[in-house]
Amino acid sequence: MSLLESVELSIKNILASKLRALLTMLGIIIGVTAVILIIGLGNGVKIYMADSFKSLGTNTINVMITGRGSSSRKMTVEQMYELVAKNPKYLLRLSPSVRMTGTVKIGNETSSTTTSIGVSEDYFKIKSYTIASGRGLQYSDILDRSYVCVVGSYIAENYFANNALGKTIKIGGAYFEIIGVNSKQADNASSTTDDYIFVPYTTAARLSSTGTITNYVVEIPSVDDSSAAIKIMNDALYEIFANSNYYMVRSMGEILNTFTSMVNIMVMVLSIIAGISLVVGGIGIMNIMLVSVTERTKEIGIRKALGAKERYILTQFVIEAATTSGIGGFIGIALGYILSGIATSFIKSALQTNLPVSPTASSALMAFGISAGIGIVFGYLPAKKAAALNPIDALRNE
Amino acid sequence: MEEALIEFREVSKHYVMGDTIVKAVDLISFKIMKGEFVAIVGQSGSGKSTCMNIIGCLDVPTDGLYLINGRNVGEMNKNELSEIRNQMIGFIFQQYNLLPKLTVVENVEVPLMYAGASKSDRRRRAIEELSNVGLGEKLKHYPNQLSGGQQQRVSVARALVGNPAILLADEPTGALDSKTGREVLALFQRLHKSGRTIVLITHDNSIAATAERIIRLEDGHVVYDGPTDKEKLVHAEPTEGSAENESA
Numbered sequence: 001m002s003l004l005e006s007v008e009l010s011i012k013n014i015l016a017s018k019l020r021a022l023l024t025m026l027g028i029i030i031g032v033t034a035v036i037l038i039i040g041l042g043n044g045v046k047i048y049m050a051d052s053f054k055s056l057g058t059n060t061i062n063v064m065i066t067g068r069g070s071s072s073r074k075m076t077v078e079q080m081y082e083l084v085a086k087n088p089k090y091l092l093r094l095s096p097s098v099r100m101t102g103t104v105k106i107g108n109e110t111s112s113t114t115t116s117i118g119v120s121e122d123y124f125k126i127k128s129y130t131i132a133s134g135r136g137l138q139y140s141d142i143l144d145r146s147y148v149c150v151v152g153s154y155i156a157e158n159y160f161a162n163n164a165l166g167k168t169i170k171i172g173g174a175y176f177e178i179i180g181v182n183s184k185q186a187d188n189a190s191s192t193t194d195d196y197i198f199v200p201y202t203t204a205a206r207l208s209s210t211g212t213i214t215n216y217v218v219e220i221p222s223v224d225d226s227s228a229a230i231k232i233m234n235d236a237l238y239e240i241f242a243n244s245n246y247y248m249v250r251s252m253g254e255i256l257n258t259f260t261s262m263v264n265i266m267v268m269v270l271s272i273i274a275g276i277s278l279v280v281g282g283i284g285i286m287n288i289m290l291v292s293v294t295e296r297t298k299e300i301g302i303r304k305a306l307g308a309k310e311r312y313i314l315t316q317f318v319i320e321a322a323t324t325s326g327i328g329g330f331i332g333i334a335l336g337y338i339l340s341g342i343a344t345s346f347i348k349s350a351l352q353t354n355l356p357v358s359p360t361a362s363s364a365l366m367a368f369g370i371s372a373g374i375g376i377v378f379g380y381l382p383a384k385k386a387a388a389l390n391p392i393d394a395l396r397n398e
Numbered sequence: 399m400e401e402a403l404i405e406f407r408e409v410s411k412h413y414v415m416g417d418t419i420v421k422a423v424d425l426i427s428f429k430i431m432k433g434e435f436v437a438i439v440g441q442s443g444s445g446k447s448t449c450m451n452i453i454g455c456l457d458v459p460t461d462g463l464y465l466i467n468g469r470n471v472g473e474m475n476k477n478e479l480s481e482i483r484n485q486m487i488g489f490i491f492q493q494y495n496l497l498p499k500l501t502v503v504e505n506v507e508v509p510l511m512y513a514g515a516s517k518s519d520r521r522r523r524a525i526e527e528l529s530n531v532g533l534g535e536k537l538k539h540y541p542n543q544l545s546g547g548q549q550q551r552v553s554v555a556r557a558l559v560g561n562p563a564i565l566l567a568d569e570p571t572g573a574l575d576s577k578t579g580r581e582v583l584a585l586f587q588r589l590h591k592s593g594r595t596i597v598l599i600t601h602d603n604s605i606a607a608t609a610e611r612i613i614r615l616e617d618g619h620v621v622y623d624g625p626t627d628k629e630k631l632v633h634a635e636p637t638e639g640s641a642e643n644e645s646a
Binding site: 005012013016298299301302303307308309311312392 | 454456477480483495508511512513517
């Protein structure tokens with residue numbers, strides 16, 4: 001009697017009592033569906049985060065120097081450039097980043113949402129921005145401390161009807177000529193980099209109250225180099241300040257990794273909780289199998305009289321339990337995928353967020369394996385009971 | 399003289415029931431040769447069911463020796479007993495004991511399945527055996543769609559399909575009306591003529607009379623072992639009616 005025949009016979013037995021089989025499977029179905037959904041949701045969150053972080057740049061590290069007041073321990077822009085030049089393997093390009101606090105006035109309108117920062121000519125390359133029209137900032141603009149600026153596409157569209165070149169913008173009392181328009185970065189409107197104004201950092205520093213440059217963006221080859229790049233930066237800064245409280249080095253990649261591992265832990269914890277329902281489902285299967293053995297005592301007796309070895313009876317019942325929970329697992333996987341699709345479109349329409357609930361094939365495979373395994377484990381005890389039945393007693397049973 | 403197919407040598411079977419030991423079968427000896435048609439007769443409690451269980455290798459003796467085809471059953475493990483049942487014994491039960499969820503032909507295939515025959519071989523032999531008992535048209539029916547006599551014929555086909563050495567029938571007519579019962583007995587006699595060894599367990603003398611030899615049991619002992627005709631003369635008891643078949 002082959003395995004395939006045993007499975008065939010099991011399916012026949014299961015089909016003979018569909019409602020009972022479905023109720024038996026319910027625990028497994030719910031458990032598998034929950035696991036699939038949770039893993040899918042976790043993946044969705046990870047994808048969503050990776051997307052969001054990518055727009056912030058995961059191939060950069062940010063340096064912030066809070067400094068030591070009037071002390072002689074200082075890090076100048078020149079020193080920073082030297083540091084980058086000395087470590088070409090991990091530090092590629094550098095741009096200071098000077099946040100301007102002055103009010104932005106465009107024509108007669110005051111824009112409270114617009115952000116203006118001072119950057120170097122390399123900033124656009126670091127961020128992979130391309131200039132849509134006009135030109136970008138140049139080294140000469142930095143040297144000359146020119147009053148020129150590149151604006152985000154939202155500003156160009158919204159205030160200048162896409163005809164921004166040559167116009168002026170007033171930031172904190174100073175007039176800047178628009179020399180370029182950045183390409184569009186995000187789909188939805190304001191508070192993104194499309195609502196930014198980029199000016200030469202030297203000009204921004206001159207206009208700021210302190211005149212010092214405290215923030216830098218450094219490009220690194222890839223996310224994987226974050227740790228090495230951060231270490232180089234930290235070491236260099238510690239040498240100057242001799243105290244790690246006076247500066248901060250952060251990388252979006254590092255933060256993303258931290259978030260990702262947090263999400264992973266969360267998904268794992270939730271999966272374990274959902275997995276409890278799998279165990280409950282397994283106990284349900286064991287319960288029904290015990291009932292089934294009692295009901296089929298006579299059948300077992302007949303089969304034994306006709307020459308069935310204990311091994312066959314054992315296999316038959318174990319396979320029946322495994323088939324039951326396997327089918328349950330399969331239904332659970334299908335249901336999990338369907339609900340994932342529904343959840344994705346719901347999140348998209350209700351929250352305007354692209355968070356794809358995407359279960360992985362490996363998680364589906366794992367769920368199926370675990371549910372079949374649970375059938376085997378929880379089916380074993382009833383099967384053992386069936387196999388050990390005394391044929392005479394079993395035959396006498398009505 | 400050729401070797402006996404079934405040999406009981408002082409076989410005893412004792413059960414412990416509470417504080418007392420019940421001797422269901424006590425020091426029974428007999429031989430059944432190949433090709434014989436033997437009826438084991440006795441009232442309930444005479445030990446005939448225990449005898450049947452032992453002959454059918456569903457049970458092993460407490461004491462004594464049971465040899466089937468010269469092999470000692472007492473020394474066999476459960477797996478070997480299963481194999482013996484599968485290959486040597488064809489069971490026919492009073493309640494037919496067909497599997498209700500399987501079709502007629504699938505029921506007949508069961509012993510072959512446990513014997514490891516291939517699917518096509520099984521199907522072919524089952525159909526052949528069902529045709530022999532006149533049920534070639536009912537292959538796809540389920541047992542509950544058949545009459546009692548037809549079901550019993552299915553169980554005969556199932557018993558014969560593996561070509562066992564012994565046909566072991568336990569009150570085969572007990573659940574049938576007298577006409578159908580006679581038909582089944584006629585089938586047995588036909589099988590006997592074709593050389594089958596048949597052991598018939600019954601409490602009913604008129605049915606036992608179909609056999610050529612009778613072993614009568616009383617209280618776990620053999621009280622008669624001999625040809626049918628002579629036994630009838632010795633024990634001129636009234637024949638019991640089928641009304642006494644409590645399980646019928």
